[in-house]
Amino acid sequence: xxxxxxxxxxxxxxxxxxxxxxxxxxxxxxxxxxxxxxxxxxxxxxxxxxxxxxxxxxxxxxxxxxxxxxxxxxxxxxxxxxxxxxxxxxxxxxxxxxxxxxxxxxxxxxxxxxxxxxxxxxxxxxxxxxxxxxxxxxxxxxxxxxxxxxxxxxxxxxxxxxxxx
Numbered sequence: 001x002x003x004x005x006x007x008x009x010x011x012x013x014x015x016x017x018x019x020x021x022x023x024x025x026x027x028x029x030x031x032x033x034x035x036x037x038x039x040x041x042x043x044x045x046x047x048x049x050x051x052x053x054x055x056x057x058x059x060x061x062x063x064x065x066x067x068x069x070x071x072x073x074x075x076x077x078x079x080x081x082x083x084x085x086x087x088x089x090x091x092x093x094x095x096x097x098x099x100x101x102x103x104x105x106x107x108x109x110x111x112x113x114x115x116x117x118x119x120x121x122x123x124x125x126x127x128x129x130x131x132x133x134x135x136x137x138x139x140x141x142x143x144x145x146x147x148x149x150x151x152x153x154x155x156x157x158x159x160x161x162x163x164x165x
Contacts, residue, residue: 053091053093054090054091054092054093054096056096056100056103058090058091058092059086059090059092059096059100061090062086062089062090063086064082064083064086064100064101064104065078065079065082065083065104066104066105066106067079067104067105067106067109068105068106068107068108068109069105069106069107069108069109069111069112070107070108083097083101083104116144119144119145119146122146123143123144123145123146123148123149126146126149126150126153127139127149127153130153133160134153134156134157134160137152137156138152138153138156
């Protein structure tokens, strides 16, 4: 039996429910703080707060956990879950998440990120000197180390030479 609205005989179909939701969203999104003073006798409305960008201070107010890199996989996975929660609570933009999370790394974990950054620069420099067809294939593989990039590039060059032979 279809659900009806109180005081009417209209059936509540999924379409009518969606239309009601759409009207409520539209109504709420058009009101500002000035609208609250002009309430037309329907009671005060809560003003819609404009979204604002999460700053580093906002992120730090959520007290993110630090990670040293010596605690093991279990603590790492807990840290990752906590960081996702902090990102959600603080409203941290995706563009800032890596930068802000890096600030919570200490000791060995911080040294690993510096190593990875240096290694990434080396890989990028090496890849930039490859022929276009090899360059694209190596880039799409996203090698983590220079050794991986060199090995992949050599394998691709060997395949290319074999097809010519």
